Amino acid sequence: MKAVIGLEVHVQLETESKLFCGCSTDSEGAEPNGNTCPICLGFPGAKPKVNRRAVEHAVKIARALDCEVQPRFYFSRKSYFYPDMPKNFQITQYEMPLALGGHLLLDDRRIGITRVHMEEDPARLVHVGGSISSSLYTLIDHNRSGVPLVEIVTEPDLTSSREARLFLRKLSLILEHLGAYDPGREGGLRVDANVSLEGGQRVEVKNITGFRAVEDALNYEIIRQESMADMGISVMRETRHYDAESNTTSTLRLKEQEEDYGYITEPDLVRIDVDEAWIARLESEMPELPDARIQRYVEESGVPRFQAGIMVNTGLDLSRFFEESIRLFPRPGVVANWIVTFLLKSLNYEGLSLRESKVNPETFVELLALIEEGTITERLARELIKEYVGTGESPRALVERRGLASAGRDELGEAIGEVLSDNRKAVADYRAGQTRALDYLLGQVLRRIRARGDPVEVKRLIREALDSE
Amino acid sequence: MTGVIDRARELDEEYGIFNALAESDDSMGGGRLEGVAVSVKDNVCVMGMETRAGSRVLEGYRPPFDATVVKKCRGEGALILGKTTQDEFGFGTFNVNTPFKVPVNPHDRERSAGGSSGGAACLTSVADFPHLALAESTGGSISCPASFCGVVGLTPTYGRTSRWGLVDYANSLDKIGVMGKTVADAALLLSVISGPDEYDSTVSQAPPEDFTGYLGNGVEGLRVGVPREYFGEGVDPGVSEAVWGAVKGLEALGATVKELSLPHTGVSLASYYIIAMAEASTNLAKFSGLRYGLHLPLEGAFDEYFSRVRARGFSEEAKRRIILGTFTRMAGYRDAYYMKALRVRTRVIEDFKRAFAEVDILAAPTMPVVAPRFDEISAMEPIQHYMMDVLTVAPNLAGIPMISTPCGRVDGMPVGLHLMADHMEEGKLIRATHALEVSA
Ligand SMILES: [Zn+2]
Numbered sequence: 052m053k054a055v056i057g058l059e060v061h062v063q064l065e066t067e068s069k070l071f072c073g074c075s076t077d078s079e080g081a082e083p084n085g086n087t088c089p090i091c092l093g094f095p096g097a098k099p100k101v102n103r104r105a106v107e108h109a110v111k112i113a114r115a116l117d118c119e120v121q122p123r124f125y126f127s128r129k130s131y132f133y134p135d136m137p138k139n140f141q142i143t144q145y146e147m148p149l150a151l152g153g154h155l156l157l158d159d160r161r162i163g164i165t166r167v168h169m170e171e172d173p174a175r176l177v178h179v180g181g182s183i184s185s186s187l188y189t190l191i192d193h194n195r196s197g198v199p200l201v202e203i204v205t206e207p208d209l210t211s212s213r214e215a216r217l218f219l220r221k222l223s224l225i226l227e228h229l230g231a232y233d234p235g236r237e238g239g240l241r242v243d244a245n246v247s248l249e250g251g252q253r254v255e256v257k258n259i260t261g262f263r264a265v266e267d268a269l270n271y272e273i274i275r276q277e278s279m280a281d282m283g284i285s286v287m288r289e290t291r292h293y294d295a296e297s298n299t300t301s302t303l304r305l306k307e308q309e310e311d312y313g314y315i316t317e318p319d320l321v322r323i324d325v326d327e328a329w330i331a332r333l334e335s336e337m338p339e340l341p342d343a344r345i346q347r348y349v350e351e352s353g354v355p356r357f358q359a360g361i362m363v364n365t366g367l368d369l370s371r372f373f374e375e376s377i378r379l380f381p382r383p384g385v386v387a388n389w390i391v392t393f394l395l396k397s398l399n400y401e402g403l404s405l406r407e408s409k410v411n412p413e414t415f416v417e418l419l420a421l422i423e424e425g426t427i428t429e430r431l432a433r434e435l436i437k438e439y440v441g442t443g444e445s446p447r448a449l450v451e452r453r454g455l456a457s458a459g460r461d462e463l464g465e466a467i468g469e470v471l472s473d474n475r476k477a478v479a480d481y482r483a484g485q486t487r488a489l490d491y492l493l494g495q496v497l498r499r500i501r502a503r504g505d506p507v508e509v510k511r512l513i514r515e516a517l518d519s520e
Numbered sequence: 521m522t523g524v525i526d527r528a529r530e531l532d533e534e535y536g537i538f539n540a541l542a543e544s545d546d547s548m549g550g551g552r553l554e555g556v557a558v559s560v561k562d563n564v565c566v567m568g569m570e571t572r573a574g575s576r577v578l579e580g581y582r583p584p585f586d587a588t589v590v591k592k593c594r595g596e597g598a599l600i601l602g603k604t605t606q607d608e609f610g611f612g613t614f615n616v617n618t619p620f621k622v623p624v625n626p627h628d629r630e631r632s633a634g635g636s637s638g639g640a641a642c643l644t645s646v647a648d649f650p651h652l653a654l655a656e657s658t659g660g661s662i663s664c665p666a667s668f669c670g671v672v673g674l675t676p677t678y679g680r681t682s683r684w685g686l687v688d689y690a691n692s693l694d695k696i697g698v699m700g701k702t703v704a705d706a707a708l709l710l711s712v713i714s715g716p717d718e719y720d721s722t723v724s725q726a727p728p729e730d731f732t733g734y735l736g737n738g739v740e741g742l743r744v745g746v747p748r749e750y751f752g753e754g755v756d757p758g759v760s761e762a763v764w765g766a767v768k769g770l771e772a773l774g775a776t777v778k779e780l781s782l783p784h785t786g787v788s789l790a791s792y793y794i795i796a797m798a799e800a801s802t803n804l805a806k807f808s809g810l811r812y813g814l815h816l817p818l819e820g821a822f823d824e825y826f827s828r829v830r831a832r833g834f835s836e837e838a839k840r841r842i843i844l845g846t847f848t849r850m851a852g853y854r855d856a857y858y859m860k861a862l863r864v865r866t867r868v869i870e871d872f873k874r875a876f877a878e879v880d881i882l883a884a885p886t887m888p889v890v891a892p893r894f895d896e897i898s899a900m901e902p903i904q905h906y907m908m909d910v911l912t913v914a915p916n917l918a919g920i921p922m923i924s925t926p927c928g929r930v931d932g933m934p935v936g937l938h939l940m941a942d943h944m945e946e947g948k949l950i951r952a953t954h955a956l957e958v959s960a
Contacts, residue, residue: 089583089584089585092811093806093811094583094584094811094812095565095571095573095578095581095583095687095688095806095807095812095813096564096565096571096583096585096587096684096685096686096687096688097585097684097685098683098684098719098720098721099721100718100719100720100721101721128802130801130802130805130846130849132805132808132823132826133822134810134822137806137811138805138806139805139806139808140802140805140806189822191810311850311851313801313802313846313849313850313851313854314849314854315798315799315802315849315858318690318691318692318722318799319683319688319691319720319721319722320721320722321721321722
């Protein structure tokens with residue numbers, strides 16, 4: 052049975068200040084409730100005011116997803132009682148969202164975007180001594196209250212959990228390119244997934260954090276629904292909670308218990324009228340997006356499309372790494388090949404992301420230069436890159452410290468001469484037609500130069516020496 | 521001005537005026553309000569002074585900031601005297617819907633001072649020291665008590681004054697305004713408090729005006745409209761007569777008078793109450809005993825705690841409005857009530873716009889009756905309370921400025937003349953009422 056999946060993606064926007072007040076959004080290392088004020092704490096008498104920067108970020112996101120920015124939009128109050136909501140209502144967008152009707156391309160699949168809107172994040176709840184049900188008490192940290200969120204809602208166009216993961220990866224890449232989102236921020240991307248089997252009832256799985264978890268949660272939910280169908284039990288329309296630890300979903304509430312949020316327009320904020328010039332300015336400020344970047348690597352740098360795709364899709368920091376590397380070492384084909392074939396593999400082996408590792412373009416291109424100037428062989432470079440990724444030590448310094456530079460012509464000639472005169476029997480065998488003797492002589496020479504040479508080249512030189520003897 | 525605080529305490533004991541009183545004089549002097557005591561309706565935040573908006577649920581709340589209007593008064597050298605009594609969150613017409621003091625009418629202690637800014641009007645009437653009042657209107661809460669107590673109450677255009685620091689009742693309707701013994705007093709205080717404010721997005725960007733400049737300009741050529749619907753059933757004939765007398769007075773001073781119609785007057789009351797209660801029910805959601813106001817011992821789950829705090833903290837009228845307001849915005853009813861009320865509001869505004877194409881100001885009674893006695897009030901059903909606002913809600917829905925000024929007496933009690941003008945035309949109201957005041 053085919054799965055029908057739609058996503059609601061909540062993204063924390065990278066702004067200096069919160070959506071409706073001047074408090075900082077950067078609460079790393081901040082004291083709980085340190086980044087708060089009467090506005091984001093919902094004190095009586097305090098009123099919100101819209102952070103223009105956050106709106107601009109949201110407009111750029113909408114345009115990057117090819118959505119139509121609405122000529123005017125306003126905010127609404129979504130009412131529900133919960134301790135993470137200082138006002139017991141959330142300021143969000145309801146009837147008139149920021150933008151409607153766009154899409155995102157996944158190769159040649161077109162995933163529809165229903166709407167893009169802004170809202171404020173609630174507080175962070177810390178359940179002390181256990182889970183939400185077993186904890187003794189719960190602490191509320193309002194540092195997150197009022198942080199700007201953008202919600203991106205897709206059409207039910209996704210057909211598998213894998214496709215959902217790929218969609219999220221592409222989306223986060225676009226957001227990263229826009230500077231609207233930091234993939235390193237914990238919980239920066241939260242997803243509610245609507246999933247059903249063709250013809251079946253729709254189930255909403257709430258509050259999943261991270262791409263991998265979305266794929267896992269959807270896998271679980273699809274299998275659950277399939278096995279229910281196999282047993283002839285009909286799936287009920289409901290909202291389910293995803294537990295990442297056990298990788299299962301469980302009922303949160305049934306359709307009849309769906310909450311009614313009693314939306315009204317937010318009367319403390321004025322309608323925002325969008326003028327064309329403002330949109331045009333924001334569009335002109337928009338950076339190159341991932342698809343265009345891949346195209347540029349192919350067309351301008353002659354990088355094979357599959358390699359360009361891997362580099363761009365891995366993340367913005369790898370794209371930047373590539374671009375800086377080819378500035379320092381202007382042979383894009385070699386650089387791309389080494390990044391995709393060897394650097395990524397080594398990072399993967401070490402379990403490091405580029406950001407976490409000590410690798411940088413300056414030292415990375417040293418390795419390529421060492422090969423090109425013939426100081427080391429490609430084979431040795433493939434060995435060294437593992438060490439380089441692990442320690443970050445400059446490859447040139449490493450080669451020098453360990454004396455790994457290839458043996459020069461003189462050293463090699465001397466070694467060959469010595470080996471030939473020390474091994475007369477092997478030389479005679481070679482002349483008698485035993486080709487295996489040549490391999491023996493090669494082994495001896497390589498041992499003498501401590502393998503600092505290209506075996507093919509060394510073999511050629513030995514043959515040359517034998518022929519001229 | 522410590523003598524003023526002592527005198528205010530005496531008046532409070534006599535009339536029930538204050539929910540909080542300044543402990544000492546911390547005024548800076550040196551401005552347009554030097555030597556003036558400014559009283560503040562309880563729902564307007566004064567830094568460090570208990571601000572309960574007439575509700576038990578806000579017990580102990582001392583705001584960490586001043587409302588913009590309070591800050592502006594301090595900046596002009598005023599003494600911030602104290603917090604005046606009101607109906608809980610402004611929910612009332614007679615200032616009896618409060619667990620705290622109920623102000624009495626200075627002209628007859630058996631009668632209501634009006635609401636919801638009852639304490640402000642009562643004090644304005646009885647103060648025997650230089651005093652001006654900051655009051656607030658959502659559906660008539662300045663005009664009504666001004667009329668009942670026989671003082672001048674000026675409600676400005678929505679957005680003329682900042683609401684930063686106002687404990688919200690219905691944000692799209694709330695306006696901070698002023699009361700004084702004279703039109704000049706009201707014009708002065710409005711000049712001080714109006715103007716743009718970065719902390720309230722809904723405030724007009726129009727530069728501040730000096731409204732005292734309109735005093736003495738007369739009414740020569742001013743076109744006065746008298747809306748028929750405002751003199752209909754339920755309006756005391758004595759009140760009608762007094763108001764017509766004032767209108768004739770304006771005519772005698774050089775104004776022209778014509779009768780006209782505001783056809784949506786009848787439906788404005790329902791529209792007003794639906795919008796006001798819908799907004800109020802969301803505003804009151806925040807009062808749950810977590811960060812400020814009433815706290816109870818922490819027991820049970822959060823929703824049980826919220827329910828206990830709210831059951832204890834809100835009085836009956838607040839609970840009624842939360843329930844009604846929540847109902848009108850629920851999924852199945854939203855279109856029939858809340859959305860429809862918004863459409864009616866547009867019609868009401870169009871009524872006024874049409875009228876102001878023909879006339880400069882509109883004249884009507886402020887209240888259909890003079891201040892009722894407390895025993896009469898306690899015999900009323902809630903709907904009869906709401907009906908009392910029938911003449912004041914339409915201009916409040918439209919967000920146009922209005923002023924109530926005394927225009928005679930019925931049974932020895934003051935009658936209020938209500939003048940309304942187009943958005944941002946407070947100047948015309950000041951001209952007309954001042955002309956009447958000096959000719960009397
Ligand atoms: Zn804040």
